[in-house]
Amino acid sequence: MNFNNIQNLINTLIPSLPSWIVFMSAAIFISFFVINAVVMTGALTVWLERRLLARIQSRLGPNRWGPFGLFTPIADIIKMIGKEDIVPSTADKKIFNLAPIVLLVPVLLVFAVIPMSSNSFLGQLNIGILFIVGVTGFNTLAVFMAAWSSRNKYALFGAMRGVAMLLSYEVPMALSIVSVVLTTNFILNIEGSSLSALSLVGIVEAQRIPFFILQPLGCLIFVTAASAEMSRAPFDMIESESELGAGYHTEYSGIKFAIFQLTEFLAPVATAAIISVMFAGGIRGLSIIPGSISLIAKIFIIVLIFIWIRATWPRLRVDQIMNFAWKFLLPLSLINIFSQAVLLQIFLSSSSISNTELWIIAGINWIIAAVSIFILAKVFGHKGRAKNIPIPSPLANMEFKSE
Amino acid sequence: MFGFGLFKGLLITLKNLILPSRLFTTHQYPDRKVGPIELAKFHQDWQNTSFLQFLFNNPIKIIQSLLGLISIKDRYPQHSRFRGQEFGWYENRCTGCASCAKYCPLGIIKIETSRSGIDLDEGQKYKVDVFDIDMGRCMFCGLCVEACPYDALFMGSGFEESKYFRQELNIDIDNLKNNDTKPSNWFRPQLEGKNYDPRGSGPLEWNQVGRHEKPSDTEQASKWGKR
Numbered sequence: 289m290n291f292n293n294i295q296n297l298i299n300t301l302i303p304s305l306p307s308w309i310v311f312m313s314a315a316i317f318i319s320f321f322v323i324n325a326v327v328m329t330g331a332l333t334v335w336l337e338r339r340l341l342a343r344i345q346s347r348l349g350p351n352r353w354g355p356f357g358l359f360t361p362i363a364d365i366i367k368m369i370g371k372e373d374i375v376p377s378t379a380d381k382k383i384f385n386l387a388p389i390v391l392l393v394p395v396l397l398v399f400a401v402i403p404m405s406s407n408s409f410l411g412q413l414n415i416g417i418l419f420i421v422g423v424t425g426f427n428t429l430a431v432f433m434a435a436w437s438s439r440n441k442y443a444l445f446g447a448m449r450g451v452a453m454l455l456s457y458e459v460p461m462a463l464s465i466v467s468v469v470l471t472t473n474f475i476l477n478i479e480g481s482s483l484s485a486l487s488l489v490g491i492v493e494a495q496r497i498p499f500f501i502l503q504p505l506g507c508l509i510f511v512t513a514a515s516a517e518m519s520r521a522p523f524d525m526i527e528s529e530s531e532l533g534a535g536y537h538t539e540y541s542g543i544k545f546a547i548f549q550l551t552e553f554l555a556p557v558a559t560a561a562i563i564s565v566m567f568a569g570g571i572r573g574l575s576i577i578p579g580s581i582s583l584i585a586k587i588f589i590i591v592l593i594f595i596w597i598r599a600t601w602p603r604l605r606v607d608q609i610m611n612f613a614w615k616f617l618l619p620l621s622l623i624n625i626f627s628q629a630v631l632l633q634i635f636l637s638s639s640s641i642s643n644t645e646l647w648i649i650a651g652i653n654w655i656i657a658a659v660s661i662f663i664l665a666k667v668f669g670h671k672g673r674a675k676n677i678p679i680p681s682p683l684a685n686m687e688f689k690s691e
Numbered sequence: 692m693f694g695f696g697l698f699k700g701l702l703i704t705l706k707n708l709i710l711p712s713r714l715f716t717t718h719q720y721p722d723r724k725v726g727p728i729e730l731a732k733f734h735q736d737w738q739n740t741s742f743l744q745f746l747f748n749n750p751i752k753i754i755q756s757l758l759g760l761i762s763i764k765d766r767y768p769q770h771s772r773f774r775g776q777e778f779g780w781y782e783n784r785c786t787g788c789a790s791c792a793k794y795c796p797l798g799i800i801k802i803e804t805s806r807s808g809i810d811l812d813e814g815q816k817y818k819v820d821v822f823d824i825d826m827g828r829c830m831f832c833g834l835c836v837e838a839c840p841y842d843a844l845f846m847g848s849g850f851e852e853s854k855y856f857r858q859e860l861n862i863d864i865d866n867l868k869n870n871d872t873k874p875s876n877w878f879r880p881q882l883e884g885k886n887y888d889p890r891g892s893g894p895l896e897w898n899q900v901g902r903h904e905k906p907s908d909t910e911q912a913s914k915w916g917k918r
Contacts, residue, residue: 343707344707344708345707346707346714346716346717348717348719351724351759354759355758356759357759596701596705596708599704600700600704601697601700
């Protein structure tokens with residue numbers, strides 16, 4: 289299903305329409321399908337995550353409603369819609385009502401530029417990756433809008449922490465994207481391709497070997513920073529249930545809370561889509577399998593890994609999170625850019641590239657990744673607690689006279 | 692080593708996910724969803740049909756169970772000595788001595804008797820008019836059952852007896868008579884010796900639950916006639 293095909297179809301069905309109406313109706317047609325598919329995927333992710341977490345913890349999970357409990361998210365949504373929509377009397381009502389939408393829309397917008405097929409219309413947007421970075425930056429604003437307008441101190445605590453965290457993790461994320469764009473630009477220039485290095489189609493085109501093999505350090509930084517960006521475990525500081533109630537959406541109920549919940553479970557899917565395009569080769573794969581199916585399989589695997597990580601690792605403290613971003617990830621991403629640039633300049637200066645050169649770069653990158661992580665961990669990491677010398681009890685030196 | 696624990700943790704959760712030895716510890720109650728194999732096993736016990744027979748006879752049920760639509764009743768295995776809530780009473784065994792009422796630490800058993808005029812030569816049997824137990828205050832200590840010299844009162848093995856009103860928890864004499872005569876093995880070693888299971892086996896008559904077999908007429912005559 290291509291954009292031009294649909295335009296032609298509308299033209300043949302209803303001739304003599306102005307071209308802008310044809311364009312708009314085709315866009316609405318496609319976006320209707322994409323948004324519905326994405327929201328249904330979010331609902332299924334809720335089910336998948338609950339079942340898988342339960343299985344990991346030797347529980348059963350939701351299994352009553354429908355085959356294997358598949359209809360549980362539908363029942364959840366019906367319940368959420370049926371609930372009363374409470375707005376606190378001291379809340380700033382306009383911003384309070386706007387916040388869920390501001391949080392949801394960027395996640396949907398990410399799927400607009402994901403190249404689902406080789407001739408994807410919006411994937412060829414020549415600043416695609418900048419679009420994604422700009423759009424996902426909205427979640428900071430939405431979290432703060434929700435917390436500030438609801439006049440709840442726990443919500444505000446969560447949002448203050450969250451904004452600090454989200455802003456600081458934007459930096460390593462953007463820097464890891466820089467190294468991807470750098471590599472893409474090098475390879476596309478040598479190939480003589482006309483695609484932009486910032487477009488996602490160009491990034492997919494440049495991945496002769498997947499970028500997670502070519503630059504493991506960049507992939508690691510991006511995955512870490514992205515899981516902090518969508519505030520999932522181990523970085524779920526914004527809504528740490530054990531400390532803040534529910535964080536920024538403490539005061540929300542009904543359908544607005546459902547939108548927050550949906551966004552929370554949709555974010556891993558969107559992030560997995562970005563990661564699979566940028567680091568796992570996107571629609572490239574085995575030649576037998578259609579490109580869109582291999583992309584969906586990659587997204588699925590990455591979502592599974594996110595769920596696995598959430599089931600395993602505990603939440604970090606506030607100071608640990610900030611230290612991790614500024615003392616560890618930022619130097620690591622600078623090292624990544626520098627080493628990548630130097631290696632590309634050394635190995636890819638000829639007029640044509642062979643895969644052996646790329647494999648050599650990948651090997652050196654793996655060594656650099658291991659060494660730099662080890663050294664940074666030794667320099668900035670947790671020093672290890674000094675051995676506790678037990679303070680002698682005052683009773684130890686007392687003499688008890690036995691009579 | 693630094694950061695090694697993270698991957699150890701991931702390995703442990705992966706083991707939990709994959710290894711069949713770390714399956715669910717949840718026991719589902721009162722029913723559970725079953726796949727085709729378990730369903731066939733369930734029917735094997737129920738109707739004496741083999742697995743393949745069942746599979747050919749009910750293809751629709753197999754598909755339904757594959758979709759996870761079929762659930763069977765299930766409960767946790769329960770000990771035969773379980774002290775449950777359905778009290779029962781054999782009227783034929785009871786003499787109206789009211790030992791149960793005397794031994795009850797809460798005093799929630801009420802018995803009223805009158806002279807029946809039956810068996811006058813054996814010293815006249817009592818007729819039990821009122822036999823009320825207030826189950827709302829019962830603590831299931833089983834002392835009434837222990838105290839009964841003729842094994843007339845017994846405990847059941849049920850536990851799903853919640854009611855909406857407190858008055859409904861009072862058990863009267865009709866209720867005691869009409870309850871299932873499936874005594875729990877609590878303080879009934881004679882039943883446990885016969886491997887009686889109140890959940891699996893059938894109901895017992897009044898002459899099957901005694902501590903001793905009833906003596907035959909000749910035995911009775913030889914023993915009691917000399918007195």
